[in-house]
Amino acid sequence: MTKVINPLSTSNVATYEDAYHRRLAYSSGPFNATALHLARQARLLLCMRDSSISLFKISSKKVPATSEDGSDVPEISEGGWEPVLDMDLNVNTNLVASAISDNGEWVVVSDWYESKLFHMETLPTGELKPTRIKDFASILQAHLPNTPASTGASSFNFTPDSSKLIMTSAMSAYVLVIDLTTKPRILRRFDHHRMRNVVLGDRVMKGRKNSVVGEDVEMADAGGAAGSDESDADENILLAKPFVATVTRTAVSPDGQWLATSDDRCRTHVFNLDSIQHHCTLPSFPQPAHALSFDSTSPSILVLGLANNTIQVYDVESRTFPLWSRELTNCLPQRFTHLHDTILGVTFDLGERAVPRSALFWGATWLCRVQLDAGVGWGGFEKKRRWGGKRISTRQPKFSLATGPNLVSLTEDTAEKTPQNFKMVTHYRPIIFVDFIAPAELVVVERPLVDVLAKLPPAFFKPKYGAT
Structure with missing residues (x-):
């Protein structure tokens, strides 16, 4: 008899009581x-x-009215x-x-x-x-x-x-x-x-060339040459x-110049809509893209959210990954990459008051604000608090392109002054859509499970206890 080891518990046998239970989120459209x-x-x-x-x-969005004494009276619609x-x-x-x-x-x-x-x-x-x-x-x-x-x-x-x-x-x-x-x-x-x-x-x-690397064509016999030609012909037909x-x-893109497309083979292409031509091809990533959007403040910056909750930033105009984004994309916090619900979308605030390079990622049970050109920061992910005590800081790896990874120790005062990144909100669930409709005005659509169950047909059989 083989015992199944439960990786989520310290016990040797995987039982229902020891397993981790959560309700799976549902997507409203195909391909997540x-x-x-x-x-x-x-x-x-x-x-x-x-x-x-x-x-x-x-x-x-209604503007709050002003009373006679000058105080704001909010209008409730x-x-x-x-x-x-x-x-x-x-x-x-x-x-x-x-x-x-x-x-x-x-x-x-x-x-x-x-x-x-x-x-x-x-x-x-x-x-x-x-x-x-x-x-x-x-x-x-x-x-x-x-x-x-x-x-x-x-x-x-x-x-x-x-x-x-x-x-x-x-x-x-x-x-x-x-x-x-x-x-x-x-x-x-x-x-x-x-x-x-x-x-x-x-x-x-x-693509591969027709010639075989390392083979002396002149010394090959007739049969070998014929076999090589047949294999090359088959390869050309396959390609x-x-x-x-x-x-x-x-x-x-917000200016209508760039178009980005991604398929289920993890391939992403960028097209120029002004000249109606193909512009470039991004390197293939290990996971398909679940989120794809251009920055509203920098229309040439393409942000991708992959299925494994990793983030990629690409400058389509220069065809490079920007240096200012590598510190973030190379050391994402584990509590963000290990979220149970994957990334479903990304959006950017609109208008002149929008913060540059500030993206809002969202999943089925969370919203997360990410500053793309800043470090990982703390943002509630690595904070530890003693019972009845003050907040203490932990060592956080900080990556630099010039010097490499360095461990820095932050005191309580410097930790409070550090810009907080990856701020997360979990009030809304399950979320099926998030986007900005106007500057500083966000639309969040959620579909509670109770509403779904209320529209289901009644039960076919209801057991009655105590009836004779």
């Missing part, structure tokens, strides 16, 4: 992505369900949102992708086989009237030759000026740039996520075949 999207200018929130979508209007539109769609499968433009005039949804584009018209009564672009599928079909039975998409995104739509095809991994100024038309199609020789093994490679992946994340 969110099914909610925000239109900042129109203040609309799009919610995608299995076969329907809903639009909610978010009320504007009952509910900050209201439903404005519900649409039931005729689909072949469940909906897998959706998006709404920043001005609220365009809504696009897709299942695995068909994409549908709607133009939203605001009536004088304030209601929204959707109008479907019926020839949208035929426009896409002309640029998707390898998938005659599917015009579906795995991801959508609009540019900030709502003039272009970014679409990634579901079954062929094409990246389409669509112009929406007059009539929808395809500006260009990219096939970089279909290239097999982008990734060989676990590294980014250019020529498309290596189809699924693009799961897309992000557009």
Whole structure:
């Protein structure tokens, strides 16, 4: 008889009582992505369900009124949102992708086989009237030759000026740039996520040459030369075949110049939307990207949150990892990287008062503010407090690019003056969407389990105790 050792307990046998129990969080969209999207200018929130979508209007933030004595009287509004539109769609499968433009005039949804584009018209009564672009599928079909039975998409995104739509095809991994100024038309199609020789093994490679390294071609016999030619021909045929992946994340910079796409093969490409050309390819990471966003204060800074709760910062304009971010990305605190709930998204504050290089990461049960150009700091992760005593400081490794790792000892006074990074909030759970709708105005959408259970059908059998 073999005994199973429980790594979470000191006992030798893994029993139910000794195990660590927690309720698993659920994601609202496929590929651990969110099914909610925000239109900042129109203040609309799009919610995608299995076969329907809903639009909610978010009320504007009210300014506190001033009383006669000059004191502020806060205005309390009952509910900050209201439903404005519900649409039931005729689909072949469940909906897998959706998006709404920043001005609220365009809504696009897709299942695995068909994409549908709607133009939203605001009536004088304030209601929204959707109008479907019926020839949208035929426009896409002309640029998707390898998938005659599917015009579906795995991801959508609009540019900030709502003039272009970014679409990634579901079954062929094409990246389409669509112009929406007059009539929808395809500006260009990219096939970089279909290239097999982008990734060989676990590294980014250019591809192998036809010649075999270390072989003397002149001394090889006829049979060996023929076998080598056949193997090279087979290898060329293999590299020529498309290596189809699924693009799961897309992000557009705030100025509309850069587009970043990431697939389930851990490959990330950057495109220039001004010249409509491919710009660069990021090195492949060990985990797929769960969060992808550009900094609002520095539109060329791309921030990635991986599935193992690690952070990567990349400057797409200079095609390098900035020096100011390496101290943070190389020594993330363990309590952040070992969180049970992984990163689901990252967002940045808007406006002139936004703190530069300050990102807000979020998961299903937490929100965490991270200053990208600062050190790890303490931020509540490494603080220790004695019972009934003062806070004491612990030794914290500090990394420097010039001198390497150095251990520094901080006194209580210097620890209080140290800027706190990785501040975490766990009040909201489970979280399914987080984003800034205006400067210093954050929208957090949570779906409590009690509300989900309340809409389930009643129990089929209820035992009655004490009944004869």
